[in-house]
Amino acid sequence: MSTRDVTLDHVSIRFGQHTAVNNALLNIAGGEFFSFLGPSGCGKTTLLRCISGFIEPTEGRVLIGGKDMKRVGPNKRPTALIFQNLALFPLMSVADNIAFPLEVRGVGRKERRKRADELLDLIALPGVGDKKVYELSGGQRQRVAIARALAVEPDILLLDEPLSALDLKLRQHMRTELRAIQQRVGLTFIYITHDQGEALTMSDRVAVMNAGVIEQIDDPLTIYEKPRTPFVASFVGETNSIPGKVVSQSGFDVSLDTALGRLVGRSAGGRQFASGQDVVLFVRPEQLMLDPGGKIAATVVKEEFEGSQRHLFLEAGNAALRVSRVGGGAELMAPGLAVKLNFDPGRSSVMPAAGA
Amino acid sequence: MSAPATSGRSFAVFYSILFFAFLFGPLLIMTVTAFNSSSFPRVTPWECFTTEWFSVLINNDRLMQGLVTSIFIGIGVVAISVPVGLAGALALSEINPALRSALYTVLITPVLIPGVVLGISTIVFWGNLGRSLGGGAQDLFFNGIFLTIVGQVTFISAYAMLIFSARLQRFDPTLTEAALDLGATPGQAFRRILLPFLRPAIGSAAFLTLLASFENYNTTVFTILADNTFTTALASKIRYGTDPSLSALAVIIIAVTLIGAITHEAYTRRREAILGGAAARSALYTNPLGRIVTHPATIFALLVVLAGFAVWKGSQHEAAECKMQIMDEKRANQERLLEEQRLRMQQQPQNAPQAPAQPGTPPAGTNPSPFGGAFGNVAPGASAPAPATPAPPATTNPSPFGGAFGNVAPGATPAPAAPQPPPQPPADANPSPFGGAFKNIAPAP
Numbered sequence: 001m002s003t004r005d006v007t008l009d010h011v012s013i014r015f016g017q018h019t020a021v022n023n024a025l026l027n028i029a030g031g032e033f034f035s036f037l038g039p040s041g042c043g044k045t046t047l048l049r050c051i052s053g054f055i056e057p058t059e060g061r062v063l064i065g066g067k068d069m070k071r072v073g074p075n076k077r078p079t080a081l082i083f084q085n086l087a088l089f090p091l092m093s094v095a096d097n098i099a100f101p102l103e104v105r106g107v108g109r110k111e112r113r114k115r116a117d118e119l120l121d122l123i124a125l126p127g128v129g130d131k132k133v134y135e136l137s138g139g140q141r142q143r144v145a146i147a148r149a150l151a152v153e154p155d156i157l158l159l160d161e162p163l164s165a166l167d168l169k170l171r172q173h174m175r176t177e178l179r180a181i182q183q184r185v186g187l188t189f190i191y192i193t194h195d196q197g198e199a200l201t202m203s204d205r206v207a208v209m210n211a212g213v214i215e216q217i218d219d220p221l222t223i224y225e226k227p228r229t230p231f232v233a234s235f236v237g238e239t240n241s242i243p244g245k246v247v248s249q250s251g252f253d254v255s256l257d258t259a260l261g262r263l264v265g266r267s268a269g270g271r272q273f274a275s276g277q278d279v280v281l282f283v284r285p286e287q288l289m290l291d292p293g294g295k296i297a298a299t300v301v302k303e304e305f306e307g308s309q310r311h312l313f314l315e316a317g318n319a320a321l322r323v324s325r326v327g328g329g330a331e332l333m334a335p336g337l338a339v340k341l342n343f344d345p346g347r348s349s350v351m352p353a354a355g356a
Numbered sequence: 357m358s359a360p361a362t363s364g365r366s367f368a369v370f371y372s373i374l375f376f377a378f379l380f381g382p383l384l385i386m387t388v389t390a391f392n393s394s395s396f397p398r399v400t401p402w403e404c405f406t407t408e409w410f411s412v413l414i415n416n417d418r419l420m421q422g423l424v425t426s427i428f429i430g431i432g433v434v435a436i437s438v439p440v441g442l443a444g445a446l447a448l449s450e451i452n453p454a455l456r457s458a459l460y461t462v463l464i465t466p467v468l469i470p471g472v473v474l475g476i477s478t479i480v481f482w483g484n485l486g487r488s489l490g491g492g493a494q495d496l497f498f499n500g501i502f503l504t505i506v507g508q509v510t511f512i513s514a515y516a517m518l519i520f521s522a523r524l525q526r527f528d529p530t531l532t533e534a535a536l537d538l539g540a541t542p543g544q545a546f547r548r549i550l551l552p553f554l555r556p557a558i559g560s561a562a563f564l565t566l567l568a569s570f571e572n573y574n575t576t577v578f579t580i581l582a583d584n585t586f587t588t589a590l591a592s593k594i595r596y597g598t599d600p601s602l603s604a605l606a607v608i609i610i611a612v613t614l615i616g617a618i619t620h621e622a623y624t625r626r627r628e629a630i631l632g633g634a635a636a637r638s639a640l641y642t643n644p645l646g647r648i649v650t651h652p653a654t655i656f657a658l659l660v661v662l663a664g665f666a667v668w669k670g671s672q673h674e675a676a677e678c679k680m681q682i683m684d685e686k687r688a689n690q691e692r693l694l695e696e697q698r699l700r701m702q703q704q705p706q707n708a709p710q711a712p713a714q715p716g717t718p719p720a721g722t723n724p725s726p727f728g729g730a731f732g733n734v735a736p737g738a739s740a741p742a743p744a745t746p747a748p749p750a751t752t753n754p755s756p757f758g759g760a761f762g763n764v765a766p767g768a769t770p771a772p773a774a775p776q777p778p779p780q781p782p783a784d785a786n787p788s789p790f791g792g793a794f795k796n797i798a799p800a801p
Contacts, residue, residue, distance in 0.1 A: 052537055074537045087534035091552050104540040104548070152538055 003065035004030030004155040004188040011060035020046040022212040035191040035199040038209035052081040080149035081158040095129030101152040119147040156188045233282040242281040246273040259317035268349035278353040285324040294342030303332045390603035397600040404678035407670035413601040422589030432505040433569035441516025466511035471574025478507035500581035507579040516561040523557035623652040
């Protein structure tokens with residue numbers, strides 16, 4: 001076990017009656033880029049503050065490098081947290097900000113400055129050490145915050161939605177940047193976000209959280225392709241959800257009756273369904289294909305063009321469906337046009353309906 | 357459209373003039389009176405330009421001793437109130453929200469309690485404490501300076517707390533968390549992050565508490581006991597009669613305030629220009645000479661030099677000659693009045709033999725009233741006093757009003773010889789405390 005491992009051992013955090021985190025159980029390997037993905041209020045920030053030491057778990061243990069972190073304050077843990085607003089010290093210069101962790105550890109002025117310059121080189125911002133924080137752009141501040149956190153020489157870097165304040169272009173650039181820095185320094189990164197794009201592009205593994213519960217932990221591809229729960233299926237990416245009743249199941253293939261007729265889908269996580277059970281079939285918009293020989297009959301409501309993609313909105317059996325196709329090429333389809341659809345059952349998931 | 361707009365504008369101008377006259381009029385008049393040699397603070401009649409009232413002020417030991425005491429108390433109050441206020445504000449920002457409003461009420465109450473009550477309760481509390489500890493009158497608990505400091509701290513620290521609270525509301529608590537997370541101890545986080553953020557508030561709080569301590573009267577007048585602060589000394593001076601040295605004091609205070617305000621304004625403007633980036637574009641700031649000239653320290657030094665020059669120039673000024681002249685004029689006037697009176701007295705036996713004998717006292721000059729001849733001398737009839745009337749001359753009147761009202765009576769001026777006997781006995785015999793004051797204004801027969 002490396003010193004950069006993090007283990008959450010049945011961690012629950014409660015504030016009065018409210019359960020912010022419920023029985024979180026996971027192990028993050030050293031050097032991994034691990035993301036917590038979930039809507040706001042799902043408890044991911046609470047969990048992060050628990051790992052960094054600002055909150056003690058109500059139940060369970062947090063282990064870092066195999067050591068129980070109970071009653072170890074944030075200033076004694078081998079973690080560094082990058083705050084959502086970055087929390088750069090506005091009254092200090094950039095170099096003083098970066099060298100702050102060294103200053104409080106009693107490192108001399110010369111040594112501090114040298115280290116700060118090295119870190120500025122690492123984040124590709126040489127020569128800004130004497131500037132004030134407010135003189136930097138958003139992306140530069142972002143990198144300064146990372147440099148300051150790295151000055152602690154932590155084993156684990158915790159990032160609390162650090163990109164949410166940036167504009168789209170910069171955000172995409174910083175994703176690659178963050179991932180590159182992580183691979184260069186080899187630390188464990190624990191990343192909190194509500195943006196699935198960030199989680200999917202950067203992470204080795206993603207934990208999807210909802211209402212204090214970790215719903216699924218998997219690599220990004222599996223999260224997207226094989227969601228285990230209705231929440232994961234609908235939260236990560238776009239999806240079409242088609243409710244129905246199970247008719248029969250053979251292996252992973254479930255045949256079900258829906259408003260669109262009898263369809264066949266893949267059982268999510270290899271569940272066994274009783275016949276007659278209420279289930280939902282999830283199909284991604286890009287998995288639905290226009291196919292003259294298809295079983296699903298639908299009518300075009302409208303088609304939108306969005307550059308690299310086009311979105312076709314359809315109506316079928318009182319349900320709305322969505323199909324995504326490659327952007328360029330053919331004319332947009334006229335409203336009212338009747339089409340036939342098909343999909344590969346292997347790329348769909350059947351799950352118990354919510355509450356069932 | 358334009359007519360109401362113009363009338364609205366002229367009204368706004370008129371109102372603004374009135375408003376500023378109301379604000380600054382008293383200050384202007386007070387400033388002028390500080391330089392008039394008249395021993396009563398007034399603008400008219402203008403006697404001589406003088407700076408003597410400043411030296412009268414400086415040589416007033418009671419006031420100067422009070423000033424030293426006030427400064428000592430002020431420093432003590434600042435030294436205690438600022439940390440106590442900061443602690444209170446920190447407690448308010450950290451405490452559980454359910455208890456916050458209760459704590460706020462407790463901390464703010466001393467501001468709402470009348471200063472008189474605080475003053476009395478301070479001496480009662482510490483006196484009792486001192487006695488119960490077996491201390492005598494020499495003890496700290498019966499020392500006016502100590503009592504004033506603790507009495508003022510009770511409510512002045514709440515002012516400091518309000519300033520700190522306002523500043524703390526703008527503090528981002530994640531900065532402290534970040535410092536902790538980066539390895540700082542809570543003490544380091546406080547010293548390196550929160551304290552620098554609060555520095556402007558510490559400055560304002562120190563300044564405000566110093567002012568509040570300096571100008572406080574209600575509480576201090578009780579707690580100071582036998583001692584004197586500047587304010588209490590000033591108040592008692594006014595009670596015993598005023599002279600223009602108080603105007604001189606006002607001039608000094610106004611000058612100090614102006615210097616402070618102008619320097620502060622220069623500082624703020626410079627800071628805004630630098631932070632806003634306007635400094636880089638401005639020709640004044642990019643020029644090294646311009647940068648030195650507009651620096652607050654330069655402006656402060658310039659103003660101090662200016663004030664120092666005014667003081668030096670004023671101390672060179674010699675008003676003795678002018679005052680001598682005024683004195684001569686007064687004496688001449690007085691002699692003329694005496695002469696006139698003597699003349700009239702010679703005529704009196706023929707014109708009004710039945711009038712009682714008039715004591716030949718001089719006019720208002722010897723008046724024992726504290727008002728002196730102030731009002732009498734400016735009265736239109738003053739040049740011709742009324743000894744010829746049946747009423748006695750006001751000058752011997754024992755009333756505290758002196759001859760003030762008598763001399764302005766309409767009947768007093770021409771003073772024709774009364775053909776009838778006097779309707780009243782002479783006022784000398786009048787036992788009324790008003791003396792002959794009202795009788796003299798009775799309509800002339």
